[in-house]
Amino acid sequence: MSDGVDLGRRRFLGAATGVTSAIGIGFVAVPFLSSWKPSARAQALGAPVEVDISKLDDGALMRVEWRGKPIWVLKRTPEMIERVEQADPMVRDPMSEEPQQPEYASGRLRSIRPEVLVVIGSCTHLGCSPSPRFDVGAEDLGGADWPGGFFCACHGSKFDLAGRVWRGVPAPLNLVVPPHKYVDDATILVGEDEGVA
Numbered sequence: 001m002s003d004g005v006d007l008g009r010r011r012f013l014g015a016a017t018g019v020t021s022a023i024g025i026g027f028v029a030v031p032f033l034s035s036w037k038p039s040a041r042a043q044a045l046g047a048p049v050e051v052d053i054s055k056l057d058d059g060a061l062m063r064v065e066w067r068g069k070p071i072w073v074l075k076r077t078p079e080m081i082e083r084v085e086q087a088d089p090m091v092r093d094p095m096s097e098e099p100q101q102p103e104y105a106s107g108r109l110r111s112i113r114p115e116v117l118v119v120i121g122s123c124t125h126l127g128c129s130p131s132p133r134f135d136v137g138a139e140d141l142g143g144a145d146w147p148g149g150f151f152c153a154c155h156g157s158k159f160d161l162a163g164r165v166w167r168g169v170p171a172p173l174n175l176v177v178p179p180h181k182y183v184d185d186a187t188i189l190v191g192e193d194e195g196v197a
């Protein structure tokens, strides 16, 4: 496994918060999703999930679960945002015009706030879980043309730091942005998007 993968994984923070009505919502810095599950009742109801991003470092990724799906929250640095712009020629739907997501996820950065990307961490080909590969210029992913992003090892699909799918890979669509909104500066509610902050 390359150093790049390791670097990506070191930044791949796991975190969990409670559902909307839960008490004691907090950030749990555990490395893998499997270490946290919402209650069975919350899962059954598909309740919205509050995500506390107050401790999310610049350049770091955390994930939570909503309706049984992995939700990724990436805090992009200004440099990462620049690299999204640079990836425009390499991606299939640069302005995210496919009607696969909430309106606020269209455009290049696909996010309500430029620095915070929220996507469902499932490959749009056959549903494997891509890996974070933030190592710019990774030789196995295209060398100098690789701006950092996500790689699905199942069949070789690539996505940039906005979840935009590469041209010429099996995955047909960008990573899906789930409905979400900001409850306050440091809290995202995944599963509802009324009253976008």
Ligand code: FES
Residues within 6 Å of the ligand: 123, 124, 125, 126, 127, 128, 152, 153, 154, 155, 156, 157, 170, 171
């Ligand atoms: S499931 Fe990701 S490339 Fe096939």
